[in-house]
Amino acid sequence: MSLLLQSLVLGVLLGGLYALLAAGLTLYFGVMRVVMIAHSAFLILAAYLAWFFTSSTGLDPLLSLLVTVPLFFVLGVAMQRLLISRLRPATLTMMSVLLTFSIALVIEGMLGFVFSGTQRRIRLPYGGQSLEFFGANVAVVKLIAFGLAATSLLALYLLLKKTQFGQALRATIQHPEAARLVGINTERVAGYGFGLGLATAAIGGTALSLDSTIYPSLHWHWIGPLMAIIVVGGLGSIPGAAIAALVLGLGQSLLQIPLGTTWAQTFFYLALFATLMVRPQGFFGGRLAQRF
Amino acid sequence: MTRATTRGGGLPTALKALGLLALVAVVLAFPSMAPDPFILSVGVVIMSYAVLATSWNFVGGFTGYISLGHAAYSGLGGYATGLLIIHTGINPWLALLAGGAVVALLAVPIGIASLRVRGASFVIVSIALVLILLLVFQSWGSFTGGSNGLRVPRPFDTSVLRPEQHERFFYLHAALLAVLLLAWWAIDRSRFGMGLKAVREDEDKAQALGVPTFTYKLVAFVVSAFFTALAGGLYALWFGYLDPIFQFSILVGSYMVLMSLLGGIRSLFGPLLGAVIVGYAVEYFKNQYGDTQFHLVAMGLLLALVVLFMPDGIIPALGQLVQRFRPQAASIREMTAEDLAEQRRTQDAADEAGAPTTTSERTDRETEGVRP
Numbered sequence: 001m002s003l004l005l006q007s008l009v010l011g012v013l014l015g016g017l018y019a020l021l022a023a024g025l026t027l028y029f030g031v032m033r034v035v036m037i038a039h040s041a042f043l044i045l046a047a048y049l050a051w052f053f054t055s056s057t058g059l060d061p062l063l064s065l066l067v068t069v070p071l072f073f074v075l076g077v078a079m080q081r082l083l084i085s086r087l088r089p090a091t092l093t094m095m096s097v098l099l100t101f102s103i104a105l106v107i108e109g110m111l112g113f114v115f116s117g118t119q120r121r122i123r124l125p126y127g128g129q130s131l132e133f134f135g136a137n138v139a140v141v142k143l144i145a146f147g148l149a150a151t152s153l154l155a156l157y158l159l160l161k162k163t164q165f166g167q168a169l170r171a172t173i174q175h176p177e178a179a180r181l182v183g184i185n186t187e188r189v190a191g192y193g194f195g196l197g198l199a200t201a202a203i204g205g206t207a208l209s210l211d212s213t214i215y216p217s218l219h220w221h222w223i224g225p226l227m228a229i230i231v232v233g234g235l236g237s238i239p240g241a242a243i244a245a246l247v248l249g250l251g252q253s254l255l256q257i258p259l260g261t262t263w264a265q266t267f268f269y270l271a272l273f274a275t276l277m278v279r280p281q282g283f284f285g286g287r288l289a290q291r292f
Numbered sequence: 293m294t295r296a297t298t299r300g301g302g303l304p305t306a307l308k309a310l311g312l313l314a315l316v317a318v319v320l321a322f323p324s325m326a327p328d329p330f331i332l333s334v335g336v337v338i339m340s341y342a343v344l345a346t347s348w349n350f351v352g353g354f355t356g357y358i359s360l361g362h363a364a365y366s367g368l369g370g371y372a373t374g375l376l377i378i379h380t381g382i383n384p385w386l387a388l389l390a391g392g393a394v395v396a397l398l399a400v401p402i403g404i405a406s407l408r409v410r411g412a413s414f415v416i417v418s419i420a421l422v423l424i425l426l427l428v429f430q431s432w433g434s435f436t437g438g439s440n441g442l443r444v445p446r447p448f449d450t451s452v453l454r455p456e457q458h459e460r461f462f463y464l465h466a467a468l469l470a471v472l473l474l475a476w477w478a479i480d481r482s483r484f485g486m487g488l489k490a491v492r493e494d495e496d497k498a499q500a501l502g503v504p505t506f507t508y509k510l511v512a513f514v515v516s517a518f519f520t521a522l523a524g525g526l527y528a529l530w531f532g533y534l535d536p537i538f539q540f541s542i543l544v545g546s547y548m549v550l551m552s553l554l555g556g557i558r559s560l561f562g563p564l565l566g567a568v569i570v571g572y573a574v575e576y577f578k579n580q581y582g583d584t585q586f587h588l589v590a591m592g593l594l595l596a597l598v599v600l601f602m603p604d605g606i607i608p609a610l611g612q613l614v615q616r617f618r619p620q621a622a623s624i625r626e627m628t629a630e631d632l633a634e635q636r637r638t639q640d641a642a643d644e645a646g647a648p649t650t651t652s653e654r655t656d657r658e659t660e661g662v663r664p
Contacts, residue, residue, distance in 0.1 A: 035412040037419075086600060093411045094358050098553070099599045101360065101546060105592030112585025216585060220542065224423040227416040235413065262431045269424040273405050276417065280408040 006136040007253045013138070013146040015249025017207060020149040021222075022229040022241040023156060024200035030173035030236045031193035034084055034096040039201055040222035041104035042072065046205025047214045048111055051120050061122055061209055062144075068202040076198030077191045079103075084194070085187070104219060111216040121213045145207035152203045153242070156196070160238075169193050173236070225252075228268040232275045233284050240284025315561075319466050329455040336458055336530060338571035339465035343523040344544075345551035345563035346472045350516035352549065353476075353557040354485060355509055356492035357407070360545045361418030362520050364425050367539035368395045369521025370528035371429065371436060374444035384447035388525040392518050399517035403510045410495065419542060426540035441535040444528045461530040468526060469564070472519055477560055479512075488512055543591075547574065550595050556605025565606060570594070 021043065028036040046068050053064035083103075087095045129140045160166035171179040172189045180186050208214075229248055233240030248268055255264040275282060326332040348362050372391030377384055406417040429436045436442060448457060479485040487508045490498035499505045528534055538544070547570060548563075555566030573594065577587035602609050627635075 029412075033412075035416065083596075083600070088603070091603065094356070094415070095599050095603060097358065097360070097412055097415045098549065099596055102592040102595035102599065105543075105546075105588045105595070109585040109588030109590075109592060113589065117585065220423070224420050228420060231409075231413055231416055262427060266424055266427055269420050269427075272417065272420050276405045276408055276413075280413070 002135040003257060004254075005134060007257055008250065009133060009136045009138055010142070011250035011253030012246065013142045014253055015246035016146045016149040016153075017204065018225065018229060018245035018249045019242040020153055020200055020207075021204045021226055022233070022245050023153060023238055024197040024204070025226060025230050026233075026236055026238050026241045027193050027197035027200075029230070030238075031169065031190040032080065032084055032096070033093050034100070034194075035093065035227075035235075036100045036197070037097060037223060038100040038104040038107065039197070040219040040226060041107040042075075042198060042201040043205040043208060043222060044214060044216065044219045045107055045111065046072065046202045047209035047212075048115060048120070050206045050209040051122050051214065052115070054122050061124075061206060062148075065203065065206055068206065069199050072198040072202040073195040076195035079198070080191045080194035085190075104223075108216050108219060115216070117216055119213045119215045122209055124210065127211070139211060141211040145210055148203055148207045152200060156200070159196075165189070165192065169196075225265070225268045228272040231282055232271055234282025237282070237284040240282060243284065244282075323459040323462050329458055332455060332458040332462065334572075334575050336462050336465060337575060338568055339462060339469065340523060340527045340530075341547065341551060341571040341574075342564045342567035343465055343469050343472060343526070344520060345548050345555075345567045346469060346476065347516055347519035347523055348548040349552050349557055349563045350476065350479070350519065351513050352552055353562075354479065354488035354492065354512055357410070357414050357509070357513075358549060359418040360415050360542060360549060361420070361422040362516075362548050363539070363541055363544040364418075364421045365395055365399065365517040365520040366524030366527070366544065367422075367425060367429075367534075367536075368398065369524030370444075370534050370539055371442065372521065373525035373528050374442050374534055375436070377445050378442075384445070384529055388522065388529065391525045392521045395521035396514050396518040399514045400510070403513040403517075407506065407509045407513060418545070422540050422542050422545060426536055429536040429540060436536070437534075439536065441533055444532050444534060446532060447529050457530070461526070464526060465523075468519075468522060473560060473564075475515075475519075480560065484508065484511070543588075546595070547591075550591070550598065552605075553603065554594075554598050554606060556607040556609075559605070559607045562605050562607050569606075 021039070025036060025039055028034045028039070049068050050061040050064045053059065053067075054061045083099060084092075084096055087099065124141065126140050130137045131140060131143065132138075160170055168179065168184045168189050169192070171182070171184055172186045172193070176186050179189075225248070229244045230241050232248065233242075233244035248271060251271070252264050252267050255267050322335055323332060326335060344362070344366060348359070351357055351359055369391050372394045373384070373387050376382060376387040376390055380387075382390070402421065406414055406421070409417065430439050432438065433440070446452075446457075448460065452460070479488070487498065487503040487505070490501070490503050491505050491509060495505055524539070551566035551570045552563040553566070554570060555562030555564065557563075574587070574591070577590045581587050581590075598605075
């Protein structure tokens with residue numbers, strides 16, 4: 001029983017992190033119709049920056065967020081302005097996949113080049129501590145990661161719902177032409193939306209670095225589950241991605257008891273193929289998703 | 293009109309035949325010209341890439357569905373061939389064909405699932421397929437050898453030395469490539485190929501016009517998977533060793549895309565040209581920067597440059613460059629009004645004679661000729 005509870009708690013914590021990362025992916029897709037393969041590469045980049053920050057200064061890795069979040073935001077805006085917006089509109093979706101894939105390769109190669117392929121891990125004073133929660137042991141680092149994810153998702157929600165920029169962003173996602181007609185500068189909004197997505201990668205990557213071993217090619221490990229989440233949730237739907245992330249995270253965590261960690265991972269891919277068979281547009285997206 | 297057509301349509305037939313002959317001569321002569329076995333083995337690798345890229349182009353080029361995960365089929369083909377030889381002891385060449393058939397069968401349900409979505413979702417599914425196969429082949433150690441890899445028995449006698457083996461496999465790959473090019477050429481000129489290209493240009497309109505788009509896509513997908521599996525199987529027989537990490541790698545799949553895009557997915561020889569360039573670059577970078585991950589950076593930058601500046605590939609880009617230095621097509625007709633009237637008269641006569649097929653054939657040729 002406590003094993004089950006443990007899995008449930010871990011699943012929710014994992015799902016929260018997945019939700020944060022998938023939210024970034026749906027932002028890119030919403031504002032630019034771009035499937036950003038490099039998202040998980042930026043995640044690993046942020047994790048490496050956090051590790052480098054901690055190992056060279058000895059300060060808490062969370063402090064590196066003060067640098068990486070604005071840095072990634074600017075990088076995202078620059079990427080959208082300088083690279084993505086140059087692609088032809090007719091082939092944008094396909095070519096953007098290849099373009100972001102090449103960015104992922106460059107990041108992976110540079111990480112290997114600069115930091116070598118050695119596996120790295122941050123040593124934290126509170127790394128080994130855990131809390132007891134109704135008989136389930138929960139590592140403090142996992143709680144911190146979940147807290148980061150929850151806080152940033154809440155901030156993202158408030159930003160989208162309560163500010164004028166959020167309104168403009170949502171309008172751009174829903175109907176770019178109409179948004180342009182009512183005077184929204186969709187180009188600029190798309191750039192900021194892209195930056196916002198990349199900023200979530202900075203937070204997610206730092207959260208990830210707290211309790212996992214990192215190496216340059218780790219992003220391949222993440223890309224599959226994240227892509228599965230946004231397809232199951234329906235491309236472009238933020239609530240869909242969040243719900244799918246929680247469900248799949250929980251499912252993976254629960255399946256780990258009977259199947260072991262490796263086979264439990266196939267759950268994501270099975271969910272992906274099952275979704276395509278039953279509802280190709282995903283469970284929450286509109287018909288929009290099927291076209292891209 | 294005819295003059296304009298030849299101008300837009302590229303090289304005259306005689307020159308094309310000469311080029312083809314030269315290509316065949318270079319391929320046949322390469323093994324005897326190669327200075328040492330290492331260069332010869334690089335030649336085999338490049339040939340293998342050419343076969344893979346051309347196989348990829350049966351889906352990518354005709355339908356515009358970009359699959360980043362074709363390594364799934366080459367890896368499955370390699371493993372199917374190796375496992376069939378080991379577990380049933382049949383003739384290696386028979387195992388190669390049977391492996392291809394098995395993969396083609398597997399590709400049917402995969403195609404049905406993944407071709408239901410377009411564009412980005414399709415790419416995601418293709419990536420997911422490679423990742424799931426990597427996971428399965430790594431974990432299922434008792435059957436596939438797992439992370440220890442799988443040793444594939446040599447198809448030739450031990451008396452055949454390594455350089456000779458390289459030479460034989462070079463010609464085997466070349467023969468498979470010739471078959472593929474012929475098949476691509478035949479499909480390109482068929483009604484089936486026209487339907488596939490209609491899917492590429494506008495799938496909804498093609499469907500509205502009565503093209504059975506899903507069946508066409510599925511057939512092209514399965515054909516592509518079959519040939520990719522043959523390429524993987526042939527590579528397995530040559531290399532003699534399979535490791536899941538290298539067989540089910542998105543990097544290999546992305547090489548196929550890069551090669552085809554670089555050469556030009558709409559042209560017959562595009563993937564071959566791309567394979568020669570990219571294959572040479574890959575081998576060069578691995579040789580020079582093998583210890584670091586720098587070759588990834590080089591490949592990434594190359595892919596980004598192609599996507600940003602040459603999405604139609606080298607062959608069309610070069611064609612446009614040549615076009616620039618040729619006499620410009622004048623906007624004024626180059627035939628007299630008399631000639632034109634004469635041409636119209638013969639055309640009308642042909643139409644009245646009840647030969648609508650000739651008209652449609654002519655328009656097809658014209659539209660093809662105008663587009664580079």
